[in-house]
Amino acid sequence: MNRTSALGLLGLSEPIRAQDVQAAFRQRVKRAHPDLNGTDAPLRRLILARDLLMRQLRNGPDISEIIEELSDPAEPLRLSVETAVTGGGIVTDVPLPLELIHDAGPGRSLMHRKTLRITLPAGLRDGERLRLKAARPGGTEHVFRIEIERREDLHAEGHDLCLTVPVEARRLRLGGQVRVETPHGPQTVDLSDAVDNRLTLKGLGLPATARYPAGDLHLRFEAFETPMRPASDLLAEFHRKWA
CATH class of the missing domain: 1.10.287 (Helix Hairpins)
Structure with a gap:
């Protein structure tokens, strides 16, 4: 402008x-x-x-001065990966402009906040726009930009999810089944199927919606060493069991 x-x-x-x-x-x-x-x-x-x-x-007037208008009026709405997968209700605050008009003087522009309770659909994608229609005719409509939080062990990449799973180094070498907690619930996987400590579970990424296909879940197994227990602890445990 x-x-x-x-x-x-x-x-x-x-x-x-x-x-x-x-x-x-x-x-x-x-x-x-x-x-x-x-x-x-x-x-x-x-x-x-x-x-x-x-x-x-x-x-002083300056005809060359330009004020950049807000190009993206959408408010960020931050979700956990779990909420993006399952949907559900959340509570969030949104800013609204409030113009205070005084007949005897200039107006002041303030921002106030309004609390909204929103029921989200399953399968929202990072960067997707969510339009919340007014609850009553003539009410305010809100547009949100979805931001899915990125954790050290779990994040969304497009339609897919990436999960880092700690596994005892000895167990990882020998293979066998392990139980993995995922945003879709616990899953039992076989370490022997992993390639370079990685395994993909088809269809367990972000769920399908009318606009998007279902994604996959990419597991990365990270080895950790179990500390050796002192011999005195092992001997004491033996005596407790066989005393």
């Missing part, structure tokens, strides 16, 4: 005074309220236009 577009948005023409900007803003701000438009974008643009013009009235 530049000076020309700010003037047009507020319905003003040169020359302008501070009281002209404030009066034009007050005339339009109520019609731009999020509850009337289903989004806070019109109110945000009005605030940007007013703030740009007021600043230039203080510092």
Whole structure:
């Protein structure tokens, strides 16, 4: 947004005074309220236009000045991998602009927060947009950008999941079955099927949705050494069992 577009948005023409900007803003701000438009974008643009013009009235007009508008109005919604897999209810706070108008002076732009309780579908992908429709006609609609948390042992890659599983080094060398806790629940896998300590479980990544296919679960087995127990501990345990 530049000076020309700010003037047009507020319905003003040169020359302008501070009281002209404030009066034009007050005339339009109520019609731009999020509850009337289903989004806070019109109110945000009005605030940007007013703030740009007021600043230039203080510092001198600058037709080359540009204020970048918010290109992605979606609020980040951070989910655990488990929630992305199974869906379910979460509670989150979202910011909303609140314009305080005073007849005797300039308005102040503040942000307040609103608590939302959301029921999420299973199979959300990282970066996906989730649109939450207003609960009542004329209410505010919210758009969220999904962010799936990345843990050291577990993260999402596209449709797939990657899980690091610690396994005792001796057990990893000998092979055999182990029980692995996954976002889909416990799974029994055979270490003998692993290649370079890696194993893929088909269809156990992020679940299929109307837009996306089911992903896979990629397991990486990480060996750890079991510390040797002192001989005195082994002898004491022997006596306890056979005393």
